[in-house]
Amino acid sequence: MLSPFGAAPAGGDTPPIHDVRILLVDGVYRLGARVEFRLNDTVREALENGVPLVLELQIQVVRERELLWPEIIAELRQRFSLRYHALSQRYLVRNFNTGVLQSFRFLDDALRAIGNIYDLPLLDANLLKRDGDYRVRLRSQLDIESLPSPMRLWAYLDSDWRLNSGWYEWPLSP
Amino acid sequence: MLMLFGILLVSLSLMSDATHNSERFGRMYSWLLLVNALGLIVLTALIGTNLYWLVSQYRARAPGALLTTRLVITFVVLSVVPVSVVYYFSLQFLQRGIDSWFDVQVEQALEDSLELSRGALDVRLNSLLQLTEKIASELGEMTPALVPMTLYDLRVRSGAAELTVFGMDGRIIASSSVEAADIIPSPPSGEVMMALSQGRSYVALDPVGESGLQVRAVVPILSSKPGAEPYTLQALYDVPGRLSGLADNVQSQIARYKELTYLRTPLKYSYILTLSLVLVLSLLSAVWAAFYSARRLVAPIGVLADGTRAVAEGDYSKRLPVTSEDELGFLVRSFNDMTRRLSRARDQARDSQQQVESQRTYLETVLGSLSSGVLTIDGDGRLRTVNEAASHILGIDLGSRLGQRLDDLVGDHPLLEPLVKLVDERREAGQTEWQAQIELAHSAGRRVLMCRGTSLPVDERMQGGLVLVFDDVTDLIRAQRDAAWGEVARRLAHEIKNPLTPIQLSAERLRHKYLRKMDPADAEVLDRATHTIVQQVESLKEMVNAFSEYARAPRLERRPLALHDLIQEVMDLYRGSGVDIRLQLARPEPRIEADAGRLRQLLHNLVKNALEALHDNPDGRLLVETRWSMEAGERCIDLCFEDNGGGFPPDVVEHLFEPYVTTKARGTGLGLAIVNKIVEEHHGRIRAFNTEAGHARIEIRFPARPRREPDDVPLSD
Numbered sequence: 001m002l003s004p005f006g007a008a009p010a011g012g013d014t015p016p017i018h019d020v021r022i023l024l025v026d027g028v029y030r031l032g033a034r035v036e037f038r039l040n041d042t043v044r045e046a047l048e049n050g051v052p053l054v055l056e057l058q059i060q061v062v063r064e065r066e067l068l069w070p071e072i073i074a075e076l077r078q079r080f081s082l083r084y085h086a087l088s089q090r091y092l093v094r095n096f097n098t099g100v101l102q103s104f105r106f107l108d109d110a111l112r113a114i115g116n117i118y119d120l121p122l123l124d125a126n127l128l129k130r131d132g133d134y135r136v137r138l139r140s141q142l143d144i145e146s147l148p149s150p151m152r153l154w155a156y157l158d159s160d161w162r163l164n165s166g167w168y169e170w171p172l173s174p
Numbered sequence: 175m176l177m178l179f180g181i182l183l184v185s186l187s188l189m190s191d192a193t194h195n196s197e198r199f200g201r202m203y204s205w206l207l208l209v210n211a212l213g214l215i216v217l218t219a220l221i222g223t224n225l226y227w228l229v230s231q232y233r234a235r236a237p238g239a240l241l242t243t244r245l246v247i248t249f250v251v252l253s254v255v256p257v258s259v260v261y262y263f264s265l266q267f268l269q270r271g272i273d274s275w276f277d278v279q280v281e282q283a284l285e286d287s288l289e290l291s292r293g294a295l296d297v298r299l300n301s302l303l304q305l306t307e308k309i310a311s312e313l314g315e316m317t318p319a320l321v322p323m324t325l326y327d328l329r330v331r332s333g334a335a336e337l338t339v340f341g342m343d344g345r346i347i348a349s350s351s352v353e354a355a356d357i358i359p360s361p362p363s364g365e366v367m368m369a370l371s372q373g374r375s376y377v378a379l380d381p382v383g384e385s386g387l388q389v390r391a392v393v394p395i396l397s398s399k400p401g402a403e404p405y406t407l408q409a410l411y412d413v414p415g416r417l418s419g420l421a422d423n424v425q426s427q428i429a430r431y432k433e434l435t436y437l438r439t440p441l442k443y444s445y446i447l448t449l450s451l452v453l454v455l456s457l458l459s460a461v462w463a464a465f466y467s468a469r470r471l472v473a474p475i476g477v478l479a480d481g482t483r484a485v486a487e488g489d490y491s492k493r494l495p496v497t498s499e500d501e502l503g504f505l506v507r508s509f510n511d512m513t514r515r516l517s518r519a520r521d522q523a524r525d526s527q528q529q530v531e532s533q534r535t536y537l538e539t540v541l542g543s544l545s546s547g548v549l550t551i552d553g554d555g556r557l558r559t560v561n562e563a564a565s566h567i568l569g570i571d572l573g574s575r576l577g578q579r580l581d582d583l584v585g586d587h588p589l590l591e592p593l594v595k596l597v598d599e600r601r602e603a604g605q606t607e608w609q610a611q612i613e614l615a616h617s618a619g620r621r622v623l624m625c626r627g628t629s630l631p632v633d634e635r636m637q638g639g640l641v642l643v644f645d646d647v648t649d650l651i652r653a654q655r656d657a658a659w660g661e662v663a664r665r666l667a668h669e670i671k672n673p674l675t676p677i678q679l680s681a682e683r684l685r686h687k688y689l690r691k692m693d694p695a696d697a698e699v700l701d702r703a704t705h706t707i708v709q710q711v712e713s714l715k716e717m718v719n720a721f722s723e724y725a726r727a728p729r730l731e732r733r734p735l736a737l738h739d740l741i742q743e744v745m746d747l748y749r750g751s752g753v754d755i756r757l758q759l760a761r762p763e764p765r766i767e768a769d770a771g772r773l774r775q776l777l778h779n780l781v782k783n784a785l786e787a788l789h790d791n792p793d794g795r796l797l798v799e800t801r802w803s804m805e806a807g808e809r810c811i812d813l814c815f816e817d818n819g820g821g822f823p824p825d826v827v828e829h830l831f832e833p834y835v836t837t838k839a840r841g842t843g844l845g846l847a848i849v850n851k852i853v854e855e856h857h858g859r860i861r862a863f864n865t866e867a868g869h870a871r872i873e874i875r876f877p878a879r880p881r882r883e884p885d886d887v888p889l890s891d
Contacts, residue, residue, distance in 0.1 A: 045436075046436060049432050049433060049435065049436035050428075050429040050430070050432040050433035050436065051436060051437070085381050085425065086288060086425055086428050086429055086432070087288060087291055087292065087295075087379070087381075087387075087421055088378065088379035088380070088381055090378070090379070090380075090381065092381055101382070101383065102363075103380050103381055104363070104365065105365050105378070106365070109364065109365060145204060148433070149444070150437050150440040150441040150444040151437060152203055152204055153204075153207060153440075153443075153444065153447070154443065156204075
């Protein structure tokens with residue numbers, strides 16, 4: 001788990017975002033993917049010392065345009081808070097979108113549970129134009145702004161805390 | 175600027191709040207930091223601009239730059255020192271204060287309490303696991319169809335919150351829950367399944383929501399019936415409220431303490447950062463305030479300096495704007511008053527100077543147009559003022575001698591001696607106003623001046639000075655004398671000449687009638703007496719005629735004439751007189767405008783006069799000379815007669831040209847008087863003197879260009 005979370009896809013390991021499946025079911029695009037959050041020791045230490053982390057999955061459907069930047073058609077954010085419960089010695093994951101709280105004995109299980117995207121509805125196929133060049137792009141990141149305020153400045157300055165996967169894109173054919 | 179300062183202050187205080195993990199501002203922390211950083215950059219830029227301005231002012235030696243620099247330095251030192259001291263001690267307190275929050279013993283105690291909680295819960299966990307296993311074994315002995323039926327009873331009996339039986343594939347076989355809302359029980363997670371697959375039971379604490387705990391126990395149901403599907407029982411138990419509360423409390427405090435411990439260093443840095451920002455803000459604000467107040471303070475001084483410089487350069491029109499009501503404002507107002515008064519005073523001075531100038535010009539014009547000579551002499555006897563007429567009358571260019579002592583002028587111009595003497599005498603006598611007549615031995619003859627002296631009013635420059643006004647009364651006196659003599663002549667002619675003829679006739683009649691009748695002795699007496707009478711009457715007649723000739727003023731008929739021809743002509747008449755007459759004539763021959771008859775009479779009179787003087791002299795010699803000369807920038811012709819007779823007696827030489835002055839036994843004494851008259855009629859001047867050789871010499875000077883008499887101007891129609 002020493003490889004940084006935000007490594008470029010060109011790195012030797014498997015890319016942090018993989019197994020992406022986009023299915024059109026009943027006129028709605030649905031997304032499945034596996035996102036690996038690879039926390040380094042600095043972050044783990046903070047987590048184990050009771051600092052709650054907010055992990056975020058950002059998913060965008062964009063339309064490529066000539067000369068201009070891509071137009072964002074739809075945007076989804078999946079936010080999870082991850083913290084360590086000292087009494088039960090378990091990791092608690094809360095999905096901010098659904099409010100569901102889960103607890104895990106091991107951190108990797110918790111991260112896997114966060115990174116598992118299963119059957120996530122993206123958008124209605126009717127919203128897409130026939131001739132558009134649409135793409136789906138994903139990125140995962142650690143929300144530094146959600147860290148306790150004393151840590152934020154240092155987190156911004158410390159590369160250990162810069163856990164951003166960068167955008168990964170897949171074409172979306174209407 | 176104040177707004178910027180306020181914003182920075184507010185954001186700093188918010189930031190310090192945010193550092194305390196305040197919910198309100200925690201989110202804004204990064205923005206606050208950014209705002210502060212930007213604010214400080216703006217402040218620094220402002221101060222940089224000010225500093226640049228100050229340096230350029232200082233280099234340009236602008237007024238007030240030095241004072242501004244001094245004020246800024248003072249302000250900065252005054253603010254930096256205390257703020258720095260406070261900063262240093264705050265840092266110290268901060269470091270020690272934060273460190274003092276954390277204590278190894280407290281940490282250990284917290285760890286221990288956590289361990290204790292865990293222990294207490296573990297006991298409960300185990301008993302609940304046993305309870306669940308018991309339920310599972312009861313269920314194992316039932317037929318699958320009975321399981322849903324008995325589940326409710328089992329749940330109530332065991333006190334579980336939820337009992338669920340799952341099939342192999344996670345299917346829910348049966349479920350009973352305290353809360354009717356939980357329709358779908360949560361399936362066992364992967365980790366539970368993993369434990370089960372290894373044949374182990376699973377029991378664990380599950381945090382529920384923000385607070386509260388649940389115990390989850392999952393055990394396999396070992397069916398007594400062979401071939402039956404293996405089921406799994408999941409039981410959820412609520413941890414009793416008090417225990418749950420205590421455990422939660424322990425958990426949350428430990429979590430907080432651990433987080434704080436972990437955040438100790440960043441927290442410290444954050445506080446230090448905030449404090450440093452406060453310090454920098456204070457310093458920069460102080461520096462800026464220093465600049466601002468220094469500029470404000472110094473601005474009126476700069477304005478004053480400008481104004482003073484303008485006044486020093488003579489610009490009194492400068493008025494400064496009054497910007498404040500304090501002492502500086504008062505100073506500016508006083509300055510404005512001062513320049514106003516100065517400019518008024520200068521205007522007045524200029525006016526009075528102009529007035530003096532115009533009066534002076536006026537006075538000079540008046541003096542210049544006076545025919546009287548005017549001199550002013552100061553207390554030291556120096557010449558202060560002189561008009562043109564004075565120079566003209568005295569024949570000296572006094573204008574160029576201003577400031578010289580009158581006594582010194584006598585050296586160059588001895589003729590001034592009587593004048594200087596008179597002035598000195600009167601001043602010594604202390605007379606403030608006097609009048610006197612003096613005679614000057616002018617080169618052109620004796621001049622009579624009528625002088626009036628008046629002491630000047632006492633002032634610093636003219637202490638003891640006087641003004642001297644004089645007129646050349648020579649001509650006036652001469653005219654008076656001529657008029658008097660003319661009157662005498664007229665009287666003589668009238669009162670004396672008329673009775674002379676009857677006297678002569680009567681005497682001749684007496685002689686004619688009684689000479690023959692008388693005896694020879696008486697006849698001789700009569701003859702002698704009548705002869706004497708007739709002779710004397712004849713003589714008297716001649717004298718009277720001469721007088722009337724003198725008094726007569728015939729109208730001159732002036733024509734241009736050749737002087738030398740006239741002289742030759744007259745001298746030829748006296749060639750046989752036994753006197754050696756020599757001519758010495760100027761070249762070119764002068765031509766003058768004169769009445770030939772009068773001039774001829776002049777020559778005759780002079781030659782006769784000379785011949786009479788040389789009567790007894792066998793070597794009698796007469797020199798007649800003409801020559802060109804200059805006087806007062808005008809060409810003149812001099813006509814000189816010099817004989818080697820005995821010269822003029824010294825006692826008469828002064829009055830030679832007055833009537834009835836003669837050195838001869840016979841003579842009317844009118845010869846030279848007539849000569850003088852003719853000379854004057856021709857605007858010439860005459861003087862008589864004895865040469866060093868004792869010869870009598872008479873010099874007559876005629877102007878080469880004739881002056882026109884008013885009578886001579888041809889009348890126009």
